[in-house]
Amino acid sequence: METLQIGQYSLTWLRGGVTHLDGGAMFGVVPKPLWSKKYPSNENNQIELRTDPILIQGNDMNILVESGIGNGKLTDKQKRNFGVLEESQVEQSLSELGLTPSDIDFVIMTHLHYDHANGLTKLIDGKYVSVFPNSKIIISQVEWDEMRNPNIRSHNTYWKENWEPIIEQVQTFGQEYSIGPIKMFYTGGHSDGHSIFVIEDDGDIAVHMADIMPTHAHQNVLWVMAYDDYPMQSIAAKQKWLEYGLSKNAWFTFYHDAYYRAVKWDADNQLDQVVKRER
Template sequence: MKFGQFEIQTFVEQHFKLDGGAMFGVIPKVIWQRMIPADENNLIPMVTNLFVLSAHGKKLLFDAGLGDTLSDREKKIYGTDGVSHMDKGLESLGLAVDEIDYVVLTHLHTDHAAGAVKQTDGAYVPRFPNAKYVVGRKEWKMALTPDERTSAVYVPERLTPLEDAGQVDFIDKDREILPGIRAVFTGGHTAAHYALEMESEGASVFYYADIFCSAAHMGVAYVPATDLYPLDTMDVKRNTLPRIVDQNVVMAFDHDVNAPLARVVKDGKRLKALPVEQI
């Protein structure tokens, strides 16, 4: 999809499943299952949608998915066979891993960061050899010292090779990565979760990662139980939604099976996401 002088494209890196109750927090199942039906184990289908932005002669990848280095335990947690479509997905866009200039990691949970590395001779190495990995410094520190709640989703040994290779670009606050491409601190889902806001010639695309992880999560109270700071997530959503609707912003949803890109419009008192066809 082209907007202004930019172009954003998407592909599915991997299919997985998570507990529906965990993904909707305090929202009753009788409500959320109307939007995303669960299977007999209460699991709902999800994907890792990855987004490639072409801007200023550069290629930026937003998040890196689950990758192909998951342990058997991680495959069970995420309900996946561990087959990554990273290379095929990039190839479908006419790209290869060595053509990515920036990998922007909104946060470092396994489903967003494990694909940042690959294994060579049993060791983790950066998957994108020519890229700068942009990540929040506070998020990095938390991921390297996980606690009892976060140890299942932060894997330090997958992260340190990125810094050892000198490829990490830490950010400490809102920052313009390139003109019209801004990393915006949100917190909420994690202590140092970031979002991306892109604008070119008056047209905008927002990627708020796990703040708005699917079209079914547009409501302010629709916050996963996995969020470390759910009230902060709600504040961000409450403050951002009017801009999304009023400015006709296209949303990029990281885990939505049916609508990786969508415009959000008012439908009475509710919000409705209208999928955008890729052009």
């Protein structure tokens, strides 16, 4: 498992599963000859996308960012459609670190699409229950509202088995939310309630833009996904937070990137420092 140190806080990537989605959809209107130079596709035009939560540890807290794709939540047809070749191993990853799901104090959810939220619950004796029973689950109010009342476009990715068992654990916010040096910011864009987070400690900083910059190849502010419900909001938010991070020499971290866990770009927009994913 790869780790990045931000001040006194360690960020460790757990194994949350993998999908393979259409490259054209992941890069929207960007022509394939451009995006494929930065992120390769397979013979079916699919690109590999991890769904790996980040465990943040520091100040006697265990904070999980996203929850992985889960286990036993997808039908065989869904696995084929989403290119799922590996389901979540989050509990095993935690065990390797000497932790259990009960040790997680907070779960930060940037949004609640199935590939981020499936790992919040699991089926035991025919009933869905919370995977992280002692945690506060932090979600923007807009996202929580849409999760429970999805629109015609989003209803296929917001599943009741992912939210009904965790109602009592959810804590929502409007524009900002803080857990020590970790700050969440509502952005919209990819989903109506999408959020990002920034962690800054002892002069180190990491910016996690979640699905408004899902991989290092999406650095161009105009390269947004066809999956984004509000692409102009995605563009504005990415421009704002990219400029912010670059001005502070920040690490940019990823949940979906199959090649890099975190990167820094130099003044010429070239990769300067990277944390590679172990394969």
